[in-house]
Amino acid sequence: xxxxxxxxLARYFNRGLVxxxxxSSLSAWAQFRVEVSGVGLTxxxxxxxxxxxxxxxxxxxAAIIRADLERSxxxxxxxxxxxxxxxxxxxxxxxxxxxxxxxLVTGSVTRLADGRYDVRFRLxxxxxxxGQDLGGQSFPVAxxxxxxxxxxxxxxxxxxxxxEKGIFSTRIAYVTxxxxxxxxxxxxxxxxxxxxxxxSPEPIISPAWSPNGTQLAYVSFESRKPVVYAHDVASGKxxxxxxFRGSNSAPVWSPDGRTLAVTLSRDGGSQLYTIDANGGxxxxxxxxSGIDTEPVYSPDGRNIFFVSDRGGxxxxxxxxxxxxxxxxxxxxxxxxxxxxxxxxxxxxxxxSRVNGAFKLHVMELATGTTTAITDTTADESxxxxxxxxxxxxxxxxxxxxxxxxxTLDGKIKARLGGQSGDIREPDWGPFQKP
Amino acid sequence: xxxxxxxxxxxxxxAGCGSAVKLDSVPVEDKSGTPISQSGAEGxxxxxxxxxxxxxxVDLGKAGQDAxxxxxxxxxxxxxxxxVIKPEYQSIIEAHSRVIKGDKNRKVAIEGxxxxxxxxxxxxxxxxxxxxxxxxxxxxLGVPDSQVEAVSFGKEKPAASGSDxxxxxxNRRAEISYR
Numbered sequence: 024x025x026x027x028x029x030x031x032l033a034r035y036f037n038r039g040l041v042x043x044x045x046x047s048s049l050s051a052w053a054q055f056r057v058e059v060s061g062v063g064l065t066x067x068x069x070x071x072x073x074x075x076x077x078x079x080x081x082x083x084x085a086a087i088i089r090a091d092l093e094r095s096x097x098x099x100x101x102x103x104x105x106x107x108x109x110x111x112x113x114x115x116x117x118x119x120x121x122x123x124x125x126x127l128v129t130g131s132v133t134r135l136a137d138g139r140y141d142v143r144f145r146l147x148x149x150x151x152x153x154g155q156d157l158g159g160q161s162f163p164v165a166x167x168x169x170x171x172x173x174x175x176x177x178x179x180x181x182x183x184x185x186x187e188k189g190i191f192s193t194r195i196a197y198v199t200x201x202x203x204x205x206x207x208x209x210x211x212x213x214x215x216x217x218x219x220x221x222x223s224p225e226p227i228i229s230p231a232w233s234p235n236g237t238q239l240a241y242v243s244f245e246s247r248k249p250v251v252y253a254h255d256v257a258s259g260k261x262x263x264x265x266x267f268r269g270s271n272s273a274p275v276w277s278p279d280g281r282t283l284a285v286t287l288s289r290d291g292g293s294q295l296y297t298i299d300a301n302g303g304x305x306x307x308x309x310x311x312s313g314i315d316t317e318p319v320y321s322p323d324g325r326n327i328f329f330v331s332d333r334g335g336x337x338x339x340x341x342x343x344x345x346x347x348x349x350x351x352x353x354x355x356x357x358x359x360x361x362x363x364x365x366x367x368x369x370x371x372x373x374x375s376r377v378n379g380a381f382k383l384h385v386m387e388l389a390t391g392t393t394t395a396i397t398d399t400t401a402d403e404s405x406x407x408x409x410x411x412x413x414x415x416x417x418x419x420x421x422x423x424x425x426x427x428x429x430t431l432d433g434k435i436k437a438r439l440g441g442q443s444g445d446i447r448e449p450d451w452g453p454f455q456k457p
Numbered sequence: 458x459x460x461x462x463x464x465x466x467x468x469x470x471x472a473g474c475g476s477a478v479k480l481d482s483v484p485v486e487d488k489s490g491t492p493i494s495q496s497g498a499e500g501x502x503x504x505x506x507x508x509x510x511x512x513x514x515v516d517l518g519k520a521g522q523d524a525x526x527x528x529x530x531x532x533x534x535x536x537x538x539x540x541v542i543k544p545e546y547q548s549i550i551e552a553h554s555r556v557i558k559g560d561k562n563r564k565v566a567i568e569g570x571x572x573x574x575x576x577x578x579x580x581x582x583x584x585x586x587x588x589x590x591x592x593x594x595x596x597x598l599g600v601p602d603s604q605v606e607a608v609s610f611g612k613e614k615p616a617a618s619g620s621d622x623x624x625x626x627x628n629r630r631a632e633i634s635y636r
Binding site for chain 1: 589
C-alpha cells in the first residue's frame with residue numbers, strides 16, 4: 024500500500040513538477056500531501072492508466088483519480104507504469120488481471136476548439152475473462168474545472184464499485200494563520216484548488232457549512248470580540264448572525280438550514296441559543312450554571328449534542344432540538360469536547376484528553392464503544408465527510424499544525440499540508456449538486 | 458498613535474514623490490505644529506526647539522489616558538483551569554474600578570484568554586469565565602455592568618509564544634481594555 028502510493032505520487036510530481044511550480048500561488052502551499060500511515064483490510068485493487076492527453080493538459084486526470092481513490096481507504100492502486108489507454112481502446116484485460124487489478128480506468132482529455140476540455144473515461148471490470156465495460160462518461164469543462172471533472176469521475180468509480188456515494192467532488196473549509204494574517208479557505212476535498220473566502224488580521228474560528236453548501240457560518244474577531252457571521256461563498260456577501268453583548272461563538276446549522284445554534288454569553292456564562300438563519304432574536308435552548316457550548320445537530324434534526332461542564336469537567340451531552348431531556352453521552356475520561364455526528368447518525372467523533380494528550384475518538388452511539396483512532400497528541404475539530412466514511416481533523420505534526428483525513432477505523436490517513444502557516448478548523452461540506 | 462504617525466509620514470512621502478522639484482532648491486519653512494492636547498495633558502513634543510524636519514504626533518487616544526496609566530497594570534493572571542481572582546490582583550481591579558466609576562462615559566472590555574491546551578471553542582468559554590470573574594469583581598466595587606463588557610479570545614491571542622509553563626502562565630489572563 025505504502026509503496027504503490029508513494030510511486031504513483033512520485034510519478035505525479037515528476038510529471039507535474041513544472042506546471043506545479045508555475046502554478047504555485049498563494050494557495051500552492053495549501054496543497055494535499057497524501058501520507059498513508061496504515062493498512063486497510065479489504066481494499067479493491069484498481070489500475071488507473073494515464074489518460075490520453077494527460078501529458079499536455081493543465082491537470083493530470085489519472086493522478087488526481089488515483090490519489091482520490093487511495094485516500095478513501097477503499098482502494099489499492101495498481102502501478103500502471105507509463106501506460107496510456109483511452110476510453111475507446113479495448114484493454115487487454117489479462118495483462119491487468121495478472122498485475123492484480125480487479126478494475127481498470129481508462130480515458131482521455133482533449134482540448135476543444137472553444138478552449139474547454141473534454142474529459143472522458145471508461146471503467147472496466149477486468150476479472151471477467153473478456154473484461155466487462157462498466158460504463159463511462161464525458162465531461163466538457165473549462166480548464167479551471169478539470170480537477171472537478173477528475174473528482175466527479177472518482178465519485179462515479181467509487182459509487183460503482185462500493186455502492187456508496189463518493190465525496191471527492193465535495194469541498195472542505197479551513198483556516199490558516201500566517202504572519203498574523205488569518206485566511207478562511209474553501210478547497211476541494213483533496214485540499215487542492217484552495218480559494219480564499221475571507222482574509223483578516225484577527226482570528227477566524229469554527230467555520231460551519233450550511234446544509235446546501237452555499238454558505239459558511241464562522242466566528243470572526245475582527246471587531247475585537249467574537250462575532251458570528253454567515254458568508255455566501257460564491258458572492259462573498261456576509262451578514263451578521265450574532266453580535267450580542269459578550270462573546271458569540273460555535274455556530275452550527277440545523278439540517279434544514281433554517282436555524283443556527285450558537286453559544287452566547289449575553290445573559291452571563293456561555294450558553295446555548297438558537298437563531299433564525301434570517302436573523303432575529305435568539306431563543307435560549309437550555310440553561311446551566313456552567314459552560315454549555317459546541318452544539319451540533321443530529322442528522323435528523325431532532326437532537327443537539329453539545330459540551331458542558333455541568334458535571335464539573337467538560338463532557339458531551341445530548342438534548343432535544345427544542346431543549347429538555349438532557350442526557351450525558353461520554354463517560355470515559357475527564358475532558359471530552361468537539362462532538363461531530365456522522366451523517367447516518369451512528370457515530371460520534373470527538374476529542375478526548377488522555378494522559379494530557381488530546382486525541383480523536385470515535386464512539387458507536389448505539390453501543391457506546393469508543394476507539395482512539397490517532398497516534399497524535401493535539402487533535403482538534405473533527406468533521407465527517409458527507410458519506411460518513413472519513414473524518415477530517417486538525418492536529419500537530421513535528422510542532423506544525425496539519426489537517427488529516429482518516430477512515431473511521433484509523434487505518435488510512437492522509438495529510439493536507441501547510442508549509443508556511445498554521446492550518447486548522449476544518450469543516451467538511453455537503454454533497455454538491457452536479 | 459503609531460498608525461497616525463505612519464499615515465502622516467506616508468502622506469509626506471507621497472507629496473514629495475508627486476513633484477519633480479529638486480528638494481534642495483526648495484526653502485524649508487518651519488511649520489512644526491502646536492501639539493493638540495486634550496484634557497490638559499502635555500504633548501511630549503511641546504517643550505524645546507523642534508527640529509526642522511520634526512513631526513508632531515497627535516494622539517487621539519490620549520484623552521483621559523493619564524488616569525488609566527496611573528491605575529497601573531491591566532492584566533490579571535489565573536492559575537491553570539481556574540477563574541478565581543488571586544488576592545494579589547485585587548488592587549489592580551480596585552484601581553481600574555475607580556477610573557471607570559470616575560467617568561460614566563467610559564466603556565471597558567474585559568478580555569479573557571487561556572493557554573493553548575484544549576479545544577478552541579471550549580477555551581473561548583473558559584476565557585469568558587475569566588473575563589466575567591473580573592467583571593463581577595468590578596461590579597462588587599460599584600462599577601455599573603453597562604460600562605463593562607466581558608468578552609473572550611480563548612486561546613487565539615496568546616501573550617507569550619511557546620508551550621512551556623512560563624509562557625502558558627502569561628497566557629492565562631484577563632486584560633482590562635479601555636475602548
